[in-house]
Amino acid sequence: MAAGGVEVSRSSVAIDRTRAFNSRQGGRDGERHQTKRPIEADRRRRDGRRDSPKGPRLVSQRGEVREEYGVQKRRKCSPAGWEGKDRMVRAPLSEKIIKTNQFVDVATTRKISSEDQVGVLSPEHVPSVSVLPVEAQLDVQHPLDDLEEGQLEDDRQVVQAPNIATSKWATGLESPKDEEDVITDVVRSSRWNRSSLSPESGELLSEASEERRSSSSGSGSGRPISAREHSEHELGSRIDMDVGEAECSPPDFSVSEIDEPASPDVGLSMLAGSRDVNEYQKLSKINEGTYGIVYKAKDRKTDEIVALKMIKMNMEDEYGFPLTSLREINILLSCNHPSIVNVKEVVVGNGASVFMVMEHLEHDLRGVMDRMKQPFSTSEVKCLMIQLLEGVKYLHSNWIIHRDLKPSNLLLNNSGELKICDFGMARQYGSPIKPYTQLVVTQWYRSPELLLGTKVYSTAVDMWSIGCIMAELLSLKPLFRGKSQNDIDQLQQIFAVLGTPSETVWPGFTSLPGAKAKFRKQPYNLLRKKFPAASFTGAPVLSELGFDLLNRLLNVDPEKRLTVDEALSHGWFNEVPLQKSKEFMPTFASKRN
Numbered sequence: 014m015a016a017g018g019v020e021v022s023r024s025s026v027a028i029d030r031t032r033a034f035n036s037r038q039g040g041r042d043g044e045r046h047q048t049k050r051p052i053e054a055d056r057r058r059r060d061g062r063r064d065s066p067k068g069p070r071l072v073s074q075r076g077e078v079r080e081e082y083g084v085q086k087r088r089k090c091s092p093a094g095w096e097g098k099d100r101m102v103r104a105p106l107s108e109k110i111i112k113t114n115q116f117v118d119v120a121t122t123r124k125i126s127s128e129d130q131v132g133v134l135s136p137e138h139v140p141s142v143s144v145l146p147v148e149a150q151l152d153v154q155h156p157l158d159d160l161e162e163g164q165l166e167d168d169r170q171v172v173q174a175p176n177i178a179t180s181k182w183a184t185g186l187e188s189p190k191d192e193e194d195v196i197t198d199v200v201r202s203s204r205w206n207r208s209s210l211s212p213e214s215g216e217l218l219s220e221a222s223e224e225r226r227s228s229s230s231g232s233g234s235g236r237p238i239s240a241r242e243h244s245e246h247e248l249g250s251r252i253d254m255d256v257g258e259a260e261c262s263p264p265d266f267s268v269s270e271i272d273e274p275a276s277p278d279v280g281l282s283m284l285a286g287s288r289d290v291n292e293y294q295k296l297s298k299i300n301e302g303t304y305g306i307v308y309k310a311k312d313r314k315t316d317e318i319v320a321l322k323m324i325k326m327n328m329e330d331e332y333g334f335p336l337t338s339l340r341e342i343n344i345l346l347s348c349n350h351p352s353i354v355n356v357k358e359v360v361v362g363n364g365a366s367v368f369m370v371m372e373h374l375e376h377d378l379r380g381v382m383d384r385m386k387q388p389f390s391t392s393e394v395k396c397l398m399i400q401l402l403e404g405v406k407y408l409h410s411n412w413i414i415h416r417d418l419k420p421s422n423l424l425l426n427n428s429g430e431l432k433i434c435d436f437g438m439a440r441q442y443g444s445p446i447k448p449y450t451q452l453v454v455t456q457w458y459r460s461p462e463l464l465l466g467t468k469v470y471s472t473a474v475d476m477w478s479i480g481c482i483m484a485e486l487l488s489l490k491p492l493f494r495g496k497s498q499n500d501i502d503q504l505q506q507i508f509a510v511l512g513t514p515s516e517t518v519w520p521g522f523t524s525l526p527g528a529k530a531k532f533r534k535q536p537y538n539l540l541r542k543k544f545p546a547a548s549f550t551g552a553p554v555l556s557e558l559g560f561d562l563l564n565r566l567l568n569v570d571p572e573k574r575l576t577v578d579e580a581l582s583h584g585w586f587n588e589v590p591l592q593k594s595k596e597f598m599p600t601f602a603s604k605r606n
């Protein structure tokens with residue numbers, strides 16, 4: 014959309030949205046379902062596109078829907094300043110918005126009262142930055158205002174968003190080298206005692222570094238896959254993630270017991286003040302991923318059971334400390350939502366090892382689904398989906414794209430609570446403004462636009478993954494199981510079910526780099542066959558509304574794909590059977606100790 018296409022109405026939507034967010038923060042019952050449409054949705058409406066079916070939100074007899082997600086827990090250090098006062102009203106950037114003068118539209122059309130103050134803030138507003146009075150801020154011109162459409166195509170024309178320029182990390186970045194210098198400064202000067210975290214530390218990772226990390230395990234087509242994922246792909250069947258869990262219960266959580274890396278130069282000053290890992294007693298190894306080894310442990314003082322993720326140091330990296338981990342820690346320490354895993358603190362080991370201390374959940378959805386004989390019931394799927402969507406809503410509202418949503422990154426406890434983990438690929442979007450790496454999202458959950466090599470993408474990539482997860486919750490099987498590291502095969506699998514897109518179905522499709530491949534023509538959407546309304550074949554049964562939600566989440570065109578707000582207000586969640594209350598969710602025997 015041309016820059017001139019956004020105007021007062023968008024501003025008011027942003028402000029309304031702000032109010033809705035603030036109301037939710039206040040925790041009034043049911044308000045999460047009355048959220049104003051996000052900007053993107055508003056744009057769609059004005060474009061005459063069909064909205065998701067809506068209806069009055071019913072409240073479960075068991076009161077689940079009334080849960081106050083807005084109630085804030087103890088506030089942690091928040092570099093994003095999400096609850097900040099006296100700040101500029103801004104709306105999240107979307108793939109479209111980054112080409113426009115969104116900020117100015119919002120900022121200049123209305124002066125805000127304290128009532129209007131934002132719950133959703135741009136990541137550039139870090140607490141450490143002295144904040145201008147609101148009126149002064151409203152006059153600030155966003156550098157993107159002068160950015161023409163198409164400029165983003167050029168990697169060299171990266172425009173630094175104002176946060177970098179105005180933050181305490183500001184050094185007048187001009188080149189990738191400068192960015193790397195800043196990373197060093199950030200790593201060296203930051204502390205993880207929750208006093209001075211900054212999202213920029215993660216953001217400043219140059220694209221080159223990011224790509225390097227993303228492809229570090231040799232995956233040319235996606236996020237580096239872990240040994241487990243690799244096996245899943247290779248063997249064509251999933252391996253229960255708990256299988257590899259090691260029995261180990263030594264009395265001490267001495268880092269020498271674990272495969273601790275030699276001391277890299279990671280600028281350890283950032284850890285000054287952090288507690289020692291020996292405050293925790295190691296109980297068992299839960300899992301090993303690409304970026305860390307996760308242990309179950311016990312707080313020696315409180316007996317609380319926690320999960321410790323040991324950050325794998327990257328010895329090939331100039332800084333030793335993986336910046337994906339820095340990003341993960343920063344984002345997770347900033348997040349505060351019941352559907353996002355809670356990071357309590359960061360502790361250090363004897364050498365240079367660093368551990369993230371998280372709340373412990375007994376399972377992840379991958380492990381659970383691998384052990385289930387029967388799929389989740391409709392009301393159970395609704396319970397899980399709503400929790401997932403609420404968590405993602407929180408992220409997207411706070412400018413964060415997770416970029417790796419999949420069942421193994423969704424933790425589940427025996428109280429029916431679902432929590433999103435693994436923020437190694439997450440990033441706050443909008444800063445710096447430039448095309449993001451395409452090497453994100455594990456292949457089976459990766460959206461068509463990513464698979465086709467789009468350079469600019471947004472929150473819709475998470476929504477696609479959510480569609481894949483919903484299908485999997487209903488059937489226990491991954492919906493699109495492309496061959497390992499084969500984007501074309503993954504796309505073929507998608508198109509075989511949803512139909513091969515055309516320029517009519519997905520405007521812009523043919524200009525994507527990967528669209529030149531010869532895909533088998535499949536003119537129909539066959540998704541309904543996989544999820545019929547009534548089944549004699551054992552296929553998962555899905556009502557008309559349920560199918561509508563799934564089909565819209567899996568829209569190949571990211572512009573038409575449901576936003577998280579649209580998904581949350583979809584009529585399926587109001588239809589009987591209503592979502593099951595968490596306390597009635599099934600429990601699962603733990604394979605972990």
Ligand SMILES: Nc1ncnc2c1ncn2[C@@H]1O[C@H](COP(=O)(O)OP(=O)(O)OP(=O)(O)O)[C@@H](O)[C@H]1O
Nearest residue numbers: 239300302303304305307320371373374377421435
């Ligand atoms: N807080 C937690 N409580 C219990 N188990 C956890 C917790 N966090 C992570 N896990 C387990 O450890 C696994 C790996 O964690 P995580 O995804 O954070 O590591 P990773 O190295 O980033 O993995 P990946 O290779 O998927 O990127 C998860 O799939 C989950 O099974």
